[in-house]
Amino acid sequence: MKLSPALQSLATALRIPIHAPSKPISCLATCTGHYQPSQTKTSPFSTTTPTQARKADKGPAKDRRIKLIRYFLHHPRTPRPLRFSRNRTLRHWTIHRAAQLLLHNERAQRELELERQYNAMRAAMEELRLGVGDGGRLYRQAVSRKGIYGGLKVGQSGGLAGNGGIPAEYARAQTEGPPRAGWDHGWTRG
Amino acid sequence: MALPTYTIRPALRCLRKAYYLGPGPLSSSHRFTTTALRQDEAIAESTIDASTPAPPPAPPSQYLDPEMVSTPRQERKLFKTLGLQPIGSRRRRAALKGSDNVPFEQMPYQCFQEARKVLQEDREIKLGQIAEMRRRIARWQNTPTAECGGEVAKKGKLLRMHRHLEELKVLADINDPMIKKRFEDGMGDMNRPIYRYLADKKWRAYKRRILMQRISQMYVVPDMFQHLDPTAEVSLAFGRRNIQPGEFVDSRISEKPARLKIQPFDKGERLVTVAVMDADVPDEERDAFTSRCHFLAVNIPVSPTSTSVPFSKLSKESHIVLPWLPPYAQKGAPYHRLGVFVLQQPGEGDQAKMDVVGLQESMARKRDRFRVRGFAQNHALHPIGVHLFRSKWDEGTDAVVTRAGIEGFNIEYARKKPEKLPYKKKDGERYR
Numbered sequence: 001m002k003l004s005p006a007l008q009s010l011a012t013a014l015r016i017p018i019h020a021p022s023k024p025i026s027c028l029a030t031c032t033g034h035y036q037p038s039q040t041k042t043s044p045f046s047t048t049t050p051t052q053a054r055k056a057d058k059g060p061a062k063d064r065r066i067k068l069i070r071y072f073l074h075h076p077r078t079p080r081p082l083r084f085s086r087n088r089t090l091r092h093w094t095i096h097r098a099a100q101l102l103l104h105n106e107r108a109q110r111e112l113e114l115e116r117q118y119n120a121m122r123a124a125m126e127e128l129r130l131g132v133g134d135g136g137r138l139y140r141q142a143v144s145r146k147g148i149y150g151g152l153k154v155g156q157s158g159g160l161a162g163n164g165g166i167p168a169e170y171a172r173a174q175t176e177g178p179p180r181a182g183w184d185h186g187w188t189r190g
Numbered sequence: 191m192a193l194p195t196y197t198i199r200p201a202l203r204c205l206r207k208a209y210y211l212g213p214g215p216l217s218s219s220h221r222f223t224t225t226a227l228r229q230d231e232a233i234a235e236s237t238i239d240a241s242t243p244a245p246p247p248a249p250p251s252q253y254l255d256p257e258m259v260s261t262p263r264q265e266r267k268l269f270k271t272l273g274l275q276p277i278g279s280r281r282r283r284a285a286l287k288g289s290d291n292v293p294f295e296q297m298p299y300q301c302f303q304e305a306r307k308v309l310q311e312d313r314e315i316k317l318g319q320i321a322e323m324r325r326r327i328a329r330w331q332n333t334p335t336a337e338c339g340g341e342v343a344k345k346g347k348l349l350r351m352h353r354h355l356e357e358l359k360v361l362a363d364i365n366d367p368m369i370k371k372r373f374e375d376g377m378g379d380m381n382r383p384i385y386r387y388l389a390d391k392k393w394r395a396y397k398r399r400i401l402m403q404r405i406s407q408m409y410v411v412p413d414m415f416q417h418l419d420p421t422a423e424v425s426l427a428f429g430r431r432n433i434q435p436g437e438f439v440d441s442r443i444s445e446k447p448a449r450l451k452i453q454p455f456d457k458g459e460r461l462v463t464v465a466v467m468d469a470d471v472p473d474e475e476r477d478a479f480t481s482r483c484h485f486l487a488v489n490i491p492v493s494p495t496s497t498s499v500p501f502s503k504l505s506k507e508s509h510i511v512l513p514w515l516p517p518y519a520q521k522g523a524p525y526h527r528l529g530v531f532v533l534q535q536p537g538e539g540d541q542a543k544m545d546v547v548g549l550q551e552s553m554a555r556k557r558d559r560f561r562v563r564g565f566a567q568n569h570a571l572h573p574i575g576v577h578l579f580r581s582k583w584d585e586g587t588d589a590v591v592t593r594a595g596i597e598g599f600n601i602e603y604a605r606k607k608p609e610k611l612p613y614k615k616k617d618g619e620r621y622r
Contacts, residue, residue, distance in 0.1 A: 094309065095302060
């Protein structure tokens with residue numbers, strides 16, 4: 001029987017033999033094979049037709065996925081479902097709610113901090129724009145985005161040309177921790 | 191072989207002793223937790239809602255506690271002295287007696303206790319916010335309108351503040367496991383916002399969806415009302431039989447007046463009108479259907495705690511405009527849909543009252559062709575709850591109709607034969 005890798009790993013984790021579902025089917029096939037000759041036999045002393053055990057009406061073939069789900073769900077090696085008593089459910093629920101609350105508070109706190117930082121930055125820029133008294137010249141220079149992604153370029157004559165900005169490749173989104181791969185020392189442009 | 195008592199571990203013995211001394215609060219040496227007890231709950235509740243029920247009086251003696259008596263003799267004594275029946279099985283009661291009887295809040299699980307501490311801190315914050323909100327509302331109410339930027343602005347602001355206050359009241363209690371437990375046991379006090387909130391959520395999760403589906407499937411919505419958004423739970427019963435929305439009801443069962451349970455989920459008392467309308471009365475003259483009023487009563491007070499409205503117990507002078515007329519359907523006619531509408535009357539207190547005597551005079555001859563939509567429009571009523579059932583001809587209808595003295599019932603309807611489409615003769619060429 002072919003199983004998806006996920007199911008296979010599940011079966012190995014639960015130590016369930018995966019060749020098992022083919023067994024009952026083969027058994028059924030052999031059983032019907034045994035019964036067939038006895039149908040033709042008739043009792044010599046009776047005129048009534050012998051009643052025979054009815055074969056279970058199997059109906060249309062079930063979906064393979066459903067069969068597999070049932071097999072794994074009701075297999076004796078499958079651990080029993082997690083059932084808690086009333087009080088234990090309530091305790092579980094309490095702990096869950098408290099954890100959710102903590103997470104929520106943490107998130108809200110972070111959001112507030114971000115908002116505070118943004119507001120402080122904005123106030124500083126406003127101060128630069130209006131409070132310095134140079135008609136906003138410093139401010140304009142500070143917010144100018146001209147050539148920030150340009151970088152240096154070695155010209156054909158050997159000198160450096162370009163606008164001297166920070167190359168876009170150096171840009172990394174700000175995160176709380178360092179990247180997983182660390183700094184790429186071997187990187188060169190182009 | 192039974193072990194002698196002194197081999198029981200000291201801690202366990204300690205706890206056992208606590209039970210023998212009585213089910214009072216545990217002594218301080220038993221407390222595993224550093225968190226405060228739930229004694230503060232009562233105080234907090236009183237800040238939220240003034241009307242808190244008094245705690246039930248403690249049983250006089252723990253030997254006669256209906257939760258704990260476990261011998262037949264004690265049971266008899268309990269019944270004789272206190273007139274109480276024991277609760278639960280004898281096995282359960284004996285187990286309870288042998289248990290160390292730790293209240294749920296004091297269960298010695300570290301994670302659970304830490305979680306409770308977190309939740310209680312949050313509750314304290316919420317209570318502070320509630321107090322703050324109350325103060326702010328009072329301040330806004332006292333400021334003159336001119337300073338608030340006009341009548342409309344002040345009203346809107348106050349409305350938003352009240353809404354926020356209601357939200358905070360729910361949030362303060364929503365994480366309490368005991369409240370969850372009490373609600374699941376059906377012991378919730380509907381005077382408190384948290385239980386109303388939980389009940390509303392539960393109703394909307396399943397029952398309201400079923401109701402809305404039936405209403406739209408059976409075309410109550412365009413036929414009897416143009417739009418319905420029920421906000422109160424309405425359940426209908428005849429005698430002891432509950433009726434699901436849209437169910438077929440035997441005419442013998444619906445002969446007696448119905449009993450409604452109207453459960454609003456917002457606080458306060460309001461006056462409602464209840465109308466039962468049959469929308470499928472056959473009209474031979476027009477070869478169409480009309481409607482009929484089967485019941486009409488006004489000025490019925492309903493609140494979250496007083497929900498039962500038995501039609502037979504309403505007073506004829508002050509409530510009932512049109513008494514109950516048993517639903518019936520003539521033989522051969524398609525089934526009748528009977529909509530039960532709960533309409534809220536505008537205004538508050540005595541202003542909301544409708545003139546019963548005047549209505550009784552004006553509606554006396556208007557049972558037939560009664561339209562609930564027009565009635566609601568004329569009296570500025572707002573539908574807050576709906577229910578629906580169906581009735582069709584059955585063996586009991588004849589008797590019911592004779593008992594009710596309804597005339598003009600002896601008609602049997604037959605379906606009109608559809609006109610045949612004109613036969614188009616094919617040209618003879620094809621059959622040769």
